[in-house]
Amino acid sequence: MSIESKPAARTGAPVVTDGTAAAHKTRVSPLAIVVLVMLAVFAYFAFVFAPEDELQGAMQRIFYIHVPSAWICFVGFGVTFLSSIAYLSSRKEKWDTIAASSAEIGTLFTTVVLATGMMWGHAIWGVYWTWEPRLTSFLVLWLMYLGYLAVRAYVPDPARRARFSAVIGIIAFIDVPIIYLSVNWWRTLHPQQVIITGDGPHMPGAMVIALMVGLTTFSLVYVYLMRLRLDVARLATQLEEIES
Amino acid sequence: MISNNINLFVGYGLAGVLYIGYTVSLHVRRRNLQAAIASQTDLQN
Numbered sequence: 001m002s003i004e005s006k007p008a009a010r011t012g013a014p015v016v017t018d019g020t021a022a023a024h025k026t027r028v029s030p031l032a033i034v035v036l037v038m039l040a041v042f043a044y045f046a047f048v049f050a051p052e053d054e055l056q057g058a059m060q061r062i063f064y065i066h067v068p069s070a071w072i073c074f075v076g077f078g079v080t081f082l083s084s085i086a087y088l089s090s091r092k093e094k095w096d097t098i099a100a101s102s103a104e105i106g107t108l109f110t111t112v113v114l115a116t117g118m119m120w121g122h123a124i125w126g127v128y129w130t131w132e133p134r135l136t137s138f139l140v141l142w143l144m145y146l147g148y149l150a151v152r153a154y155v156p157d158p159a160r161r162a163r164f165s166a167v168i169g170i171i172a173f174i175d176v177p178i179i180y181l182s183v184n185w186w187r188t189l190h191p192q193q194v195i196i197t198g199d200g201p202h203m204p205g206a207m208v209i210a211l212m213v214g215l216t217t218f219s220l221v222y223v224y225l226m227r228l229r230l231d232v233a234r235l236a237t238q239l240e241e242i243e244s
Numbered sequence: 245m246i247s248n249n250i251n252l253f254v255g256y257g258l259a260g261v262l263y264i265g266y267t268v269s270l271h272v273r274r275r276n277l278q279a280a281i282a283s284q285t286d287l288q289n
Contacts, residue, residue, distance in 0.1 A: 119255035
């Protein structure tokens, strides 16, 4: 995760001497180091610093990865939503690239939310899955962004692909506020909001601190993955230009 | 409680596999693209 490689030169096409991957420098980016350090700090706060929940025991510690992953997936899809609007209004390719990259990473975070949520549900509710509003609306979100990625994979014409996926990226985001408010709108098995409430967080301060450390860590993971994904997109475009 | 600990381990394990797997896949894609660009540039030269 921490190793990044870059072309020998950043100006235009890379300087190549022997036609092999050895022509590229390999280095560790400062952001990768920060992410690795923060992951270690996160592990300490999630498993040592935060007190054990009286009712749920150790299982409650999955909260520190489940909730930040959910918040960051919303941020990721928010970036896709705004970039899709920017693409449709400007038709600039860079907005399509940002939207696609963020959707891919947002889908990764959504998958983590579903996986950790199922483990938590099985421990507390006795079932991996139940068709209640929060879980169902989250599954719908995941399926919509899988559809978004499928459109990107199977529509060959770049302009049509960008236009179709931008429309899906805008429509799919409507599900985000529905997910967030589902625990208020309907009677759900899923817990109510415990952090953003009218009268402050409904949990011990040490747990809130551990959650904030998790949120910071996974925000950095998102930024790191976005940089990497955008780099891949840039290189793919560069290769297409060379081949055409 | 044992079941709880297994679920916690599996939950964090799945998350780790997904995050690390995706990160590695991006590194591999980038490395392959860099190699392809390098070989194409060599051919043109």
